[in-house]
Amino acid sequence: xxxxxxxxxxxxxxxxxxxxxxxxxxxxxxxxxxxxxxxxxxxxxxxxxxxxxxxxxxxxxxxxxxxxxxxxxxxxxxxxxxxxxxxxxxxxxxxxxxxxxxxxxxxxxxxxxxxxxxxxxxxxxxxxxxxxxxxxxxxxxxxxxxxxxxxxxxxxxxxxxxxxxxxxxxxxxxxxxxxxxxxxxxxxxxxxxxxxxxxxxxxxxxxxxxxxxxxxxxxxxxxxxxxxxxxxxxxxxxxxxxxxxxxxxxxxxxxxxxxxxxxxxxxxxxxxxxxxxxxxxxxxxxxxxxxxxxxxxxxxxxxxxxxxxxxxxxxxxxxxxxxxxxxxxxxxxxxxxxxxxxxxxxxxxxxx
Ligand SMILES: [Zn+2]
Numbered sequence: 001x002x003x004x005x006x007x008x009x010x011x012x013x014x015x016x017x018x019x020x021x022x023x024x025x026x027x028x029x030x031x032x033x034x035x036x037x038x039x040x041x042x043x044x045x046x047x048x049x050x051x052x053x054x055x056x057x058x059x060x061x062x063x064x065x066x067x068x069x070x071x072x073x074x075x076x077x078x079x080x081x082x083x084x085x086x087x088x089x090x091x092x093x094x095x096x097x098x099x100x101x102x103x104x105x106x107x108x109x110x111x112x113x114x115x116x117x118x119x120x121x122x123x124x125x126x127x128x129x130x131x132x133x134x135x136x137x138x139x140x141x142x143x144x145x146x147x148x149x150x151x152x153x154x155x156x157x158x159x160x161x162x163x164x165x166x167x168x169x170x171x172x173x174x175x176x177x178x179x180x181x182x183x184x185x186x187x188x189x190x191x192x193x194x195x196x197x198x199x200x201x202x203x204x205x206x207x208x209x210x211x212x213x214x215x216x217x218x219x220x221x222x223x224x225x226x227x228x229x230x231x232x233x234x235x236x237x238x239x240x241x242x243x244x245x246x247x248x249x250x251x252x253x254x255x256x257x258x259x260x261x262x263x264x265x266x267x268x269x270x271x272x273x274x275x276x277x278x279x280x281x282x283x284x285x286x287x288x289x290x291x292x293x294x295x296x297x298x299x300x301x302x303x304x305x306x307x308x309x310x311x312x313x314x315x316x317x318x319x320x321x322x323x324x325x326x327x328x329x330x331x332x333x334x335x336x337x338x339x340x341x342x343x344x345x346x347x348x349x350x351x352x
Contacts, residue, residue: 030337031304032090033074033082037318038062038100041111047147051175052139054324059110061326066118068328069096069335076120079230079270082305083296086316089307096335098122099298099318101234101272102130102137103215108223115228123230124223125272128259129237130214136192137213138182145204146174152202154178156185188243217263224264232270233260233294240280241273241288249285254292269295271314276300281315282352289314302343303350304335315351 039055041062047053066076074096077085082097098115100107103126115122129135145152152163152174165174178198186194199206215223223229235241235252236259244252253271261267271289273281276299289297296313303317319334333339337348344350 031306031335031340033085033095033097033305034335035079035082035298035305035316035318036096036098037298037300037320038098038107038111039102040104040106040323041100041114042106043110047143051143051172054320054322056323057321057326059114062111062321063114063117065321065328065331066114066120068332070118072332076118078121079123079232079296083313086305086307086313087310089310090305099232099272100124102127102238103220103234105212105215105219108215108219112223112226112228119228121228121230123232123270124220125232125234125270126220126260126268127234127236127238127274128256128263129235131217131220134192135237135239136195138191138195139179140213141195141199141206142178142182143175145199145202146171146178148204149202152178152198154181154198155201156181183240188239189248221264224266230270231260231264231266231268232272233257233268234272235274238274240275241285242280242282246284246288250288250292253285253288257292257294271297273297273299276318278352286314286352299352301350301352302334303340303347304337306349308349309351312349312351317350 038057041057041059043058043060045053045056070076074094075092077095077097079097079099082095085092085095098120100111100122103124107122107124111122127135130137146165150166152165154161154163163174163177164170182191182194196206220231224231233256236256237252239248239252241249241252257267271292271294273285273289275281278301281299286297294314296316298316298318300320301317302319304319305316309316317340319331321331340350341348
């Protein structure tokens with residue numbers, strides 16, 4: 001979690017408008033390649049109408065997308081090779097690397113067979129706290145709490161307020177409100193406790209957990225041994241690094257390398273900033289990722305790769321493959337580069 005959010009969704013809505021323009025624009029705005037960002041890949045989502053459904057694509061769409069990109073000359077490479085190609089300004093030809101955040105179990109059960117069919121590598125960014133249960137998939141938990149309630153009492157420092165969840169429209173508003181409260185008002189370290197308090201005070205049992213949504217350590221170890229899979233780091237506890245002190249942010253970015261080495265026998269070389277948007281990663285965090293020794297770090301900022309990114313290997317943008325708009329035409333338009341400056345106030349080289 002989580003991609004650029006509303007701005008990118010609106011962009012995707014508008015993308016069709018630019019589709020005809022894309023081939024013409026390519027010589028001016030086209031990049032040397034792209035990093036694709038996935039989260040979930042499943043044909044049978046538990047909640048098909050979820051407010052988080054932009055995070056899921058069907059395996060059949062992944063299959064179609066890889067075939068289409070291949071047909072248009074993209075070489076699918078490992079992230080290590082993508083970095084080498086950026087360093088030489090893309091002279092090796094147009095390339096793409098697939099990345100997936102959070103280690104959803106369906107990456108193994110439903111995405112991997114598609115990737116094997118095409119011989120396409122993937123990098124999966126793991127946050128050990130999410131795997132161990134020390135950190136929550138809070139966006140999923142919030143949705144469940146709202147789904148099972150018609151009204152919620154939210155206790156904050158300034159008192160109690162009632163959140164109406166009585167209709168589908170109210171539920172969408174309630175999720176947005178609770179997400180804003182958790183990510184802006186509640187301290188990062190307090191998020192889990194605040195979530196449990198919200199559930200408990202509204203009579204909802206969270207102890208059941210969410211078995212099988214993410215991979216277990218054994219499954220991650222199996223994936224790590226697969227020739228197409230690279231495991232990257234995603235902080236220890238999936239924290240918004242900008243909201244942490246320097247010591248805590250460096251701990252989340254640096255010590256996850258040691259934890260993943262202990263668990264998997266190999267230090268991760270690549271890093272993904274949780275959330276990855278402007279209010280979660282800035283110059284300070286990019287410096288920390290570089291200092292921690294990573295070869296690369298990715299954001300969720302929208303953009304294609306350009307030769308200039310050789311100087312910004314710890315602030316690489318990605319193209320989110322959005323579950324709401326599973327259309328090869330949309331992705332083609334985004335890959336043309338035409339949406340990169342549109343989503344970034346005219347910037348062609350997107351970093352943070
Ligand atoms: Zn994430």
